[in-house]
Amino acid sequence: MIANSPFSILIVDDDKSMRQSLVDLMEAAGWRAEAVARATQVAEILKGALPDVILSDVRMPGMSGLDLLDSLDANSAPPLVLISAHGDIPMAVQAIQRGAYSFVEKPYEPRRLLTILTHAAERHRMQQSNERLKERLYKLSGLDRILLGQTDAVADLRRDILDLAETDATILIEGETGTGKELVARALHDLGADPDAPFLALNCAALSPDTFEVEMFGVAGQADGRLVAASGGTLFLDEICSCPLPVQAKLLRVIEDRQVLPVGGAQPRPVDFRVISATNEDMQQAVAENRLRQDLLFRLNSVVLSLPPLRARRDDLTLLAAHFLQDYARIYETDAPAITQDDLAALLAHDWPGNVRELRNACQRRVLAARRGGGSMAQAMRADQQIEDVPGTLREAVAAFEREVIGKAIKAHEGRMDDAAEALGIGRRTLNEKIVKLGLDKDALL
Template identity: 60%
Template sequence: MSTDNKPTFRVIVIDDDKEMRESLVHLLETTSWQVDTFTRADSFLERIDSLEPDVILSDYRMPGMDGMEMLRQLKLKNVRVPVVLISAHGDIPMAVEAMQIGAYTFLEKPFDPRRLLSVLKHAAEQHRLNEDAERLKARLAQLSGLDRILIGQTEEISRLREDILNFSDVDAPIMLLGETGTGKEVVARALHDLSNHANGPFVVLNCATIPAERFEISMFGEAATSPGVLASADGGTLFLDEIGACPAPVQAKLLRAIETREYIPVGGEKAIPTNMRILSATNENLEAGVANGDFRADLLYRLNTLVLNLPTLRERRSDVVLLFSHFLAEYGAVYEVGPPELKHEDVSALMSHDWPGNVRELRHVAERLLLAARRGRGSVAEAIKPDHDHGDVPDTLREAVAAFERELIAKAIKTHQGKMDAVAESLGIGRRTLNEKIVKLGLDKNALI
């Protein structure tokens, strides 16, 4: 029997009947289990600290200590290994008592070997998951500083943390590149908090959400009327998210403000000095924007003096369970409910999903799972609810409208091969509105072309 790619589990068999013990060993070893045997429960308990079983299979009636007393002793020692009890003399009260004390399950002799193997496998898998969850909790409890902000153990996220530390005291503009949901604002805030401007304000301007006719006033303010974001960010950090949506007429003034460290409000005459750090972010190909005339080359080269590339969740797949456990604990505290234990199929769903929405999508899935678990139901697979699964009907009108818009815009982007002016025209909306919806709906334009 092939055992490729199958985990090897370790089981402790405790039975005073030699024939039964040898029969169980043969059954288990032929199905790739590692087996240790004991004839008495008290002998096993003397060595429990040196053993690391995934599951314990024990007879109920044995000389000396019986299975029920063994369960009590394991509980006193805080041993959480699942115990499967077997007995030829089982009855319902006995089984109920065993389960109350902590047995995983109770089987009567004679038992079906396939049933036994299935029960042991599920118990061992659950134990491994619980052990992994405990290790994750311990790891999360030890995190501090950047480790707590940018959680993960992969090389990609470790390198990003190092780059943030290296760039933290540099005043040169930094551009953050990454897909939607990779955490660009989180990284920007970390750069601010570690910089010389940390005592100043951290101001975010999402360029895709500002109407073109209001963009200049929003950025530079209006003389004697209202300050703009440049004034608000003075002494701190200005984070220009979705910088590719900055209107062409404003780009020249922004470049001048960055280079001269001063700006003139709309309708004003006197230049106002400013001292701030400029961070920007995009999930678009700005080189293509330069080529087609939508973005100034000199502004791009000023903004991307330093560049940080944020990895996708697909590139750091081994961090998925760690991050998901963190988000479950986070939302558990918010909703005042204990986070559900992840089952084997939950972990499989987490690891097999492509996560097009990256960390943002993972966080939303964790919240949905926690809210479903609070009502006594739900799984990770159900919480993911892929957009392409048309069998899932949105729960609210808002969600239904968002799903329809997402599908319609995605189809238009594919049809017009990413030419956004043509996409906006075909949909009957302005370019600014289109950019805003793409950001809001979490669409990755490059992935659709």
């Protein structure tokens, strides 16, 4: 519905003269009005275009106005205003408690009724606008592709991410290798209040206690540290259980104090960022084994998101495989191979220890084989696939292969780097690093 289009109303009243009087009033005020005599007719009408507000009598044959209120979906139905000549305070209170927007007694005062209905319609339009914006952000973030699937666990996780993205809560993401933890962290950032703010992803296993302060806190009078540069955005701590204990102590101090002291400096510098961490380990076991500080865990696990392994969502396997096959077919400029019954049997029989990442890689190999005129999903799922026509050394082969795949992904997604990274199954940060390392010219590819 266009935001500045006339408001619309559905009037429900068994009194014909009252229905017509209300229609005349609303149309005179510039509204589009539709009227019915029975509340039982409303459900069918709401299958079409929703009105901005429903105005219903309370006492009617069959279904009453309160019964109509109870029958509406609170998440999607327009606001309901009840009107009755038999109204009293207890009935009004009951109506509001059960979800009515407001309650008006007959005989009504036209100006007051119009004011109430206008406010109800404006609120409904605002809610619809917010939902459309959220859906647009959902699509732009790639969340529908990162967490593609129809199982309840995945649907609930998508809703949790959308809700949490609007907060500044500290979030711990749990999940096995290959379930998409960094992509979810990036989605939480991109769907937040300031997606253009810095997103600093740290592989905690690679952090050195000896160089941590210089790199992260900076040196007084010289260079700012990475944490200062990330201030105002998101700090993503990946593989937190693998973080060296001395570094954990320094991270904990930063998270608690929200400031860093540059090396050689006398005054601390304030930092402010949202903290998201991720692990593929049992956090409590890591604490018990003295590999993770318990006080740091308490700082990180305000909210926990658990990403389900692929073996726990087998109903999504066909959907995911079809999506990845189409994506790689586009990258390699070929037709996507159909999923046969034998392919489906192979998909369902496998335990997928590498999760979605493993499935994505298998689909890539399947498309490459199909481009040469053969292959099956069972063959593509083998880890010992032969690579034809590759350069002499392993390093040269890997670089040539990555250069071709990344270049085609960037071209296929018309330079949209987030989409290219998602199709390749890597984070945006990793993609940027590989582009630089491989010497790829993005502009030349497009």
